[in-house]
Amino acid sequence: MLYHLFEYIGENCPDIPGANLFTYLSFRAGVAMIISLTISLLFGGRIIKFLKALQIGETVRDLGLAGQKEKEGTPTMGGVIIIMAILIPFLLMSDLLNMYSLVMILVTTWMGIIGFTDDYIKVFKKNKDGLAGKFKILGQVVLGLIVGIVMFNSDDIRVRMDYEVAENCEYAETIQQPENENSDKTDVKATLTNMPFFKDYELDYSIFLKPFVEDPVKRQKWAWIIFIPMVILIVTAVSNAANLTDGIDGLATGVSSIIGATLGILAYVSSNAITADYLHIMHLPGAGELVIFSACFLGACIGFFWYNSFPAQIFMGDTGSLTIGGIIAAVALLIRMEWLIPILCGIFVAENLSVMIQVSYFKYTRKKYGEGRRIFKMSPLHHHYQKLGMHESKIVSRFLIIGVLLAVLTLISLKLR
Secondary structure: OHHHHEEEEEEEHOOOOOOOOHOOOHHHHHHEEEEEEEHHHHHHHHHHHHHHHHOOOOOOOOOOOOOOEEOOOEEOOOHHHHHHHHHHHHHOOOOOOOOHHHHHHHHHHHHHHHHHHHHHHOOOOOOOOOOOHHHHHHHHHHHHHHHHHHHHHHHOEEEEEEHHHHHHHOOHOOOOOOOOOOEEEEEEOOOEEEEOOOOEEEEHHHHHHHHOOOHHHHHHOOHHHHHHHHHHHHHHHHHHHHHHOOOOOHHHHHHHHHHHHHHHHHHHHHHHHHHHHHHOOOEEOOOOHHHHHHHHHHHHHHHHHHOOOOOOOOOOOHHHHHHHHHHHHHHHHHHOOOOHHHHHHHHHHHHHHHHHHHHHHHHHHHHHHHOOOOOOOOOHHHHHHOOOOOOHHHHHHHHHHHHHHHHHHHHHOOOOO
């Protein structure tokens, strides 16, 4: 909103000092993060008091872990703080006519509604199971379907490449004529994505249809058969993995802050023609708005961490964790960096795998030996370390250190090509 206001002022009243500040991505991102942090810190305490007044407290299931009894009654549904601290500054500072902006607003709102519904059923309906798993998955699948369809069909989500290359390959029919007649670049719709560690190699999902469709132009038209299910899988997997990570004070929030900052950097280099060309990654015109969104996301997570760090004054609940996961997945997909998720979101992956391994091994041994056996003392992984006697503050600190290392590895992968 402010972006459009100052854009109008800059065009019609260019002599007003500072009127053109909003044309700078770095300025808007910085202001957005400040507003996001301010909202989290100013309103977070008030929301906590409000939730306590409504007696919206967490009912902690006895898992035999130290410190559980002290957490009984801690307010939950704190994800509303995160969502509010993301959407308000983003609506103020972003280009609301940009398709990337609209997609992220949809993702945040959609996942927030699913998570809020789950928490509402747990808290107000006193149903500890919350929203049925099949409805959660259905909501995530539908969201992934929408994001995939938009990415595949929207004329505003394009990849910039050399005009001659585009003209002589399978993207010829989607070429957008360059605004500058002297430009050697053009924008095309494509199911391309960056592949880490491979120089000048971009994976096109349509290649998986090659055994069935020989004509590359036809393959591109049918690429949605591979591309959209991949988007659905990533959105569903990452949102559920983030949900599993939210188990001890500050863990999901801290890890997500690191991931959000890294995604913001990746979005910036992808949206900038010079850095994208230098790093041999795809240039995505218009994706700069994702830098603004990442700044809002980072500010919201850091602000919430103020209240969620040990001992937590509030839990984010599924309202926050499902939303965080959906956001991370969507941003990674939009900047064509989804193959970096296993590295960047390594903590999420480890937490998710620990549950899958534990459950699978338990079922296997129960069938084979008549009694279920476990590999970990408890899953997800952070509970395993709690069972070993490690304090949750130390677990969070060490996981965050690992998260920083994974973020650095993700960034240097841009040069290891």
